Amino acid sequence: xxxxIDYNVGNVKSVCNAFQYLGCEVELSSDRRKIESASALVLPxxxxxxxAVNALGELDTVIKDLALAGKPLLGICVGYQMLFDRSxxxxxxxxxxxxxxxxxxxxxxxxxxxxxxxxxxxxxxMALFAGLGPEKHFYFAHSFYADVTDTAAEVAYTDYGxxxxxxxxxxxxxxxxxxxxxxxxxxxxxxxxxxxxAEGKD
Amino acid sequence: MLTRRIIPCLDVxxxxxxxxxxxxxxxxxxxxxxxxxxxxxxxxxxxxFLDITATIRRRKTIVELVRKVAEKVFxxxxxxxxxxxxxxxxxxxxxxxxxxxxxxxxVAKPDILTQAAQKFGNQCVVLAIDARRSKTKAGRWQVxxxxxxxxxxxxxxxxxVEGEKQGxxxxxxxxxxxxxxxxxxxxxxxxxxxxxxxxxxxxxxxxGTLDHLYDAIVxxxxxxxxxxxxxxxxxxxxxxxxxYLRDRGIAVNL
Numbered sequence: 001x002x003x004x005i006d007y008n009v010g011n012v013k014s015v016c017n018a019f020q021y022l023g024c025e026v027e028l029s030s031d032r033r034k035i036e037s038a039s040a041l042v043l044p045x046x047x048x049x050x051x052a053v054n055a056l057g058e059l060d061t062v063i064k065d066l067a068l069a070g071k072p073l074l075g076i077c078v079g080y081q082m083l084f085d086r087s088x089x090x091x092x093x094x095x096x097x098x099x100x101x102x103x104x105x106x107x108x109x110x111x112x113x114x115x116x117x118x119x120x121x122x123x124x125x126m127a128l129f130a131g132l133g134p135e136k137h138f139y140f141a142h143s144f145y146a147d148v149t150d151t152a153a154e155v156a157y158t159d160y161g162x163x164x165x166x167x168x169x170x171x172x173x174x175x176x177x178x179x180x181x182x183x184x185x186x187x188x189x190x191x192x193x194x195x196x197x198a199e200g201k202d
Numbered sequence: 203m204l205t206r207r208i209i210p211c212l213d214v215x216x217x218x219x220x221x222x223x224x225x226x227x228x229x230x231x232x233x234x235x236x237x238x239x240x241x242x243x244x245x246x247x248x249x250x251f252l253d254i255t256a257t258i259r260r261r262k263t264i265v266e267l268v269r270k271v272a273e274k275v276f277x278x279x280x281x282x283x284x285x286x287x288x289x290x291x292x293x294x295x296x297x298x299x300x301x302x303x304x305x306x307x308x309v310a311k312p313d314i315l316t317q318a319a320q321k322f323g324n325q326c327v328v329l330a331i332d333a334r335r336s337k338t339k340a341g342r343w344q345v346x347x348x349x350x351x352x353x354x355x356x357x358x359x360x361x362x363v364e365g366e367k368q369g370x371x372x373x374x375x376x377x378x379x380x381x382x383x384x385x386x387x388x389x390x391x392x393x394x395x396x397x398x399x400x401x402x403x404x405x406x407x408x409x410g411t412l413d414h415l416y417d418a419i420v421x422x423x424x425x426x427x428x429x430x431x432x433x434x435x436x437x438x439x440x441x442x443x444x445x446y447l448r449d450r451g452i453a454v455n456l
Binding site: 010011012013014017018020021047048049051078089090108111112113114115116117118119137139140141142143159160179181182183184185187188 | 203204205206207242247269272273274276277278292295296297298299300301319320321322323324325326371372400401402425426455
């Protein structure tokens with residue numbers, strides 16, 4: 001069973017819908033026992049960073065410990081940003097610290113938010129993108145981005161006038177700045193790949 | 203490179219799509235889920251559902267609509283029409299909408315944009331501006347509210363700038379003069395607003411030909427173009443629009 005972490009804000013429903021559409025067993029939950037027994041965890045995110053971190057409350061250490069113990073974890077958008085050390089959106093907030101890096105504003109001089117479909121160069125060794133070819137468009141909607149400093153993390157980039165990290169993988173920890181659940185068939189393919197990873201660890 | 207977006211708009215009343223949908227091969231032209239899926243399959247980048255239900259039941263039907271669409275449509279969609287509070291936005295976002303658009307409520311209390319941005323992030327907050335060319339001031343536009351029926355004294359460009367400051371992450375800019383004419387977007391209005399703000403501007407109202415889309419992007423500086431009639435009546439498919447724009451040098455997701 002995949003568990004999508006419910007922290008009671010924003011559009012977390014779409015992630016569940018996408019996994020259901022793909023025929024996966026999935027549940028939206030904030031129940032600690034369910035989270036602990038899940039095959040894999042998804043940390044969604046449509047919220048401001050600080051709001052999301054506060055809403056997560058003490059679940060943050062639960063999720064962090066499980067991820068460090070090897071449970072597959074996929075962070076999406078703000079859920080992805082929360083994988084990093086800290087963010088400065090509406091004040092400074094601590095993240096989960098699973099991947100080294102800080103969440104910072106997209107530099108000025110372009111339209112912000114970075115909103116819409118952008119092409120991501122897909123490294124062929126990132127499991128989330130297996131079978132998707134060298135590049136695909138995904139849907140982004142964000143004003144902050146993760147400046148990834150973790151040398152142990154693989155990173156896929158998109159071009160927004162600079163190399164903007166679009167996705168990371170560090171062992172069993174995955175994250176996408178874009179919304180796979182809103183990126184049409186290629187987004188669904190990435191989620192299917194994650195579901196397969198989850199099954200392998202079941 | 204970020205691509206320019208093609209956004210079909212669907213007017214919904216009592217949970218049903220209204221206003222001239224002439225697709226062939228549709229079982230039910232009024233079903234928002236079927237239409238949304240169709241546009242998504244055709245390559246639409248996003249959808250906008252505008253609830254024009256004028257009754258007390260609106261709030262319930264709009265949530266049901268969002269829930270049903272979100273089960274089948276896996277591209278972003280914005281919902282708008284009569285949204286009056288952050289709580290209502292929360293319910294719609296939790297039901298599967300990617301963004302909510304605010305118009306009359308934002309004019310009445312601009313602070314709603316700030317509250318929404320702080321809670322959901324500004325990428326969820328779309329400020330819808332219905333603008334009409336001023337009869338007294340040349341080259342200016344006035345904001346109208348309540349679906350264009352009520353004019354205000356607010357200058358559209360100034361309101362866009364203020365809206366961005368308050369927390370809007372995007373502007374859905376409709377020319378009430380051009381809307382429904384299929385004679386082209388109000389390019390002057392689109393450019394005046396797009397150049398005044400940093401957030402993306404969606405041009406709306408007046409799309410009739412492929413040239414109009416190109417002009418809104420190149421001359422109007424719009425990040426995205428919204429249309430209703432020309433897709434509903436199958437004048438052009440989404441694919442035709444994108445191929446046309448691509449062949450004229452505009453980055454699209456094709």
